[in-house]
Amino acid sequence: MTKPTKRLGPAATALALCIGLVLSAQASADDLEAGKKIAFDRSKGNCLTCHHIEGGPLPGNIGPPLIAMKSRFPDKAKLRAQIWDATAINPHSIMPPMGRHRILSEKEIDLVTDYIYSL
Amino acid sequence: MKKLIAAFGLTLLIAGCNATTPEKPASLKAQYEVALKNAQAAVEKAAAVDGEWRDIRWKKSKKRYLPSAIKAAEAGDYEKALKLLEIATFQAEAGYKQAMEQKNAGPRF
Amino acid sequence: MKKILTLLLSAGLMTTAMQAVSSPQEDLEKFRLYYEQRFPGIQLDDFGNGPYALDANKRMQWESMEEFPPYEEYVDKGREIWETPFKNGKSFASCFGEDPSKVRVKYPRWDSKTQQVVTLEGDINKCLKDNGEKPFGWKKGKIAHLGAFLGYEARGQKINVVIPDDPKALEAYEEGKHFYYAKRGQLNLACADCHVQYPGQRVRGQMLSTGLGQTTHFPVFRAKWEKASPDGDGMGTLHRRYGGCNKQVRARPFKAQSRQYRNLEFFHTYMSNGLEINAPGYRE
Numbered sequence: 001m002t003k004p005t006k007r008l009g010p011a012a013t014a015l016a017l018c019i020g021l022v023l024s025a026q027a028s029a030d031d032l033e034a035g036k037k038i039a040f041d042r043s044k045g046n047c048l049t050c051h052h053i054e055g056g057p058l059p060g061n062i063g064p065p066l067i068a069m070k071s072r073f074p075d076k077a078k079l080r081a082q083i084w085d086a087t088a089i090n091p092h093s094i095m096p097p098m099g100r101h102r103i104l105s106e107k108e109i110d111l112v113t114d115y116i117y118s119l
Numbered sequence: 120m121k122k123l124i125a126a127f128g129l130t131l132l133i134a135g136c137n138a139t140t141p142e143k144p145a146s147l148k149a150q151y152e153v154a155l156k157n158a159q160a161a162v163e164k165a166a167a168v169d170g171e172w173r174d175i176r177w178k179k180s181k182k183r184y185l186p187s188a189i190k191a192a193e194a195g196d197y198e199k200a201l202k203l204l205e206i207a208t209f210q211a212e213a214g215y216k217q218a219m220e221q222k223n224a225g226p227r228f
Numbered sequence: 229m230k231k232i233l234t235l236l237l238s239a240g241l242m243t244t245a246m247q248a249v250s251s252p253q254e255d256l257e258k259f260r261l262y263y264e265q266r267f268p269g270i271q272l273d274d275f276g277n278g279p280y281a282l283d284a285n286k287r288m289q290w291e292s293m294e295e296f297p298p299y300e301e302y303v304d305k306g307r308e309i310w311e312t313p314f315k316n317g318k319s320f321a322s323c324f325g326e327d328p329s330k331v332r333v334k335y336p337r338w339d340s341k342t343q344q345v346v347t348l349e350g351d352i353n354k355c356l357k358d359n360g361e362k363p364f365g366w367k368k369g370k371i372a373h374l375g376a377f378l379g380y381e382a383r384g385q386k387i388n389v390v391i392p393d394d395p396k397a398l399e400a401y402e403e404g405k406h407f408y409y410a411k412r413g414q415l416n417l418a419c420a421d422c423h424v425q426y427p428g429q430r431v432r433g434q435m436l437s438t439g440l441g442q443t444t445h446f447p448v449f450r451a452k453w454e455k456a457s458p459d460g461d462g463m464g465t466l467h468r469r470y471g472g473c474n475k476q477v478r479a480r481p482f483k484a485q486s487r488q489y490r491n492l493e494f495f496h497t498y499m500s501n502g503l504e505i506n507a508p509g510y511r512e
Contacts, residue, residue: 049431060431087416092227094425096415101213102206103414169488171480172414179475210414214479217411221418224410226255228262228424 028114035115038108045104045112050095054119062094069119080113147197154204155192158185161211170218172210184210252391252401252498259499263440267428273504275441278511282428283435290510299376299449299508302463306377309370314359320374323355332375332382332505336389336493338397345400345490348375349465366484367468368453368461375447376463379507387444387505389498404495407488408439413479434512443497445509452512463508466493 039045040056048056052065059065073079081088084099098104104112162185165171174182188203250258263275267282274281280290310328313319324331335348349371353363364371391401408419422431423439430436446466454462467484470492474481482488 058433060429060433062426062429062431062436092421092425094417094421096417101414101416102209166480169482170412173475173478173480174414175480177480213414217416221410221412224406224418226250226258226405226409227420228258 031111032115032118035111035113038104038112039115044108045098047112047116066116066119069117073117076113076117079117080109083109083113083116147201148192151192151197151200151204154201154208155188158188158204158208158211161208161215165211165214165218168215168218170214172214175207175210175214249398249402252398255405256499256501260440260502262424263427263438267438272502273441273506275438276444276500276503276506276509278437278441278445278509279428279435281441282438286435293510297449297510298454298462299510302373302376302449302461303380303508304377305370306373306375306380309374310377314356314361316359318359320352320355323351323358328378329381329385332378332507333385333388336490336497338390338392338394338400338494340392340394340397343396344487345494347467347485347490347493348378349467350485350490366465367471368457368464372447372463372465372468375465376449376508379445379447379505382505383507385505387497387500387503389494389501391494391498400491401495401498403488404491404493407492408495413474413477415477417477419473439496439499441500441503443493444500444503445506445511447507448509448511450511 037044039047039053042049047053047066048059050060050062052059052061052067054067069079073082082095085097086093086095087097087100096103098112099106099109162171162175165175171177174180174184176183176185184203184207188200188207191197191203192200260272264270264272267275270281277287277290280287310320321328332348335351336345338344339346349366352371352374353366356363364374391397409424411418411421420439422436423442427436427438443466446469447463448469449462450464450469451462453464453468454460465484467489470489471481471484
């Protein structure tokens, strides 16, 4: 039992590394797609209720259109914080605190942030 | 092929070891009973200040975290029950906190 | 010196106390002024038409729909309910008076005997019970049909909620006011967030109405309720709508005719005092 595994060792490591690299490169495109899905989903992010997003059907206009996000939020962490709890900066903000009230999970907020940041 | 089988066997062994380590059902049940009491108290506290959220126990909610937890426990799935109770407790506490923060809400134009 | 200090201090205390609770009349004036300034050119009564007052396209569609309004058959049903005698031979007129056009304008009202807000629906079911009849459901069906008829008969009269100078009545009003402005539910939204801060703007394809004039057209025929109803009956009461709103912000709705919703109705309707009753209305 030991012999074959030992022999497998270096090859397996190399293979794992390869797959890992490919996966992480691919993940960002997939992640963006996943983030978009959450953003558009009415029972999840439901961003379109209030925000215009390129390619999103029937957007509302309560909030500002989500465009040129990198210039509006040079610091991505600030964008994430805004999504997590907009009332931290403005207690009267109409935007639901997606993270503070666990409307989305932390992982989902990461994905949505990545997606919104790409707009 | 031989190599593959060996690797597979190893994985199974590791997985098998992992599966036997968690607490026994008895202590999970005890944990559940404490968590249930906490959740129920938190929900009553939120309800008392009109701060209860939709999905905790309202009859028309599709989620109904609190009754669903009790159902899961009755079916013996304490892990699921504990997860649901955690959500119910969080929501109840957040609803109570919200009602307290909004205590002085009034006209703003 | 001491005297002056005490005087100054108590004067200071007085003003803070006065700031804390503004009178209903002051609240109403500020509320109305806010919308009139925000939407100049819209006539006071037109605020009762919700989004159709604010958007020309929606108004055109609505006006053509109003030529054959879908609520008409329910007004007729309501008239039948009004006219049909109870088993004891009496009818609704024995509770509300002979003239059906004089009913709607009295509601919601403060009942000094029971020290609570009484709604039209509350008195409809009380009348049924007092006459040995089975009460109606609170949110839709017969109660909304009768309400539609009584509203239709009262069209053109002005909303006139009276808040008597009674601490308990003011307390009820204050509770309703607080409800309107307090954020609630997982989505953390107050009635005012949408209908004070963002009227005229859209959530998805729907335009938010102004808080001013929101209660004048109830009971309402909603296209959304029409679709959800097996027989296409889209009529519903104000408390049905309150429940729907609370559900959407992911708060647990209160029961129709709960103290919370009755007090909300008290404040909410008072804010539209002076506007014409235009019930039943149509909404998407």
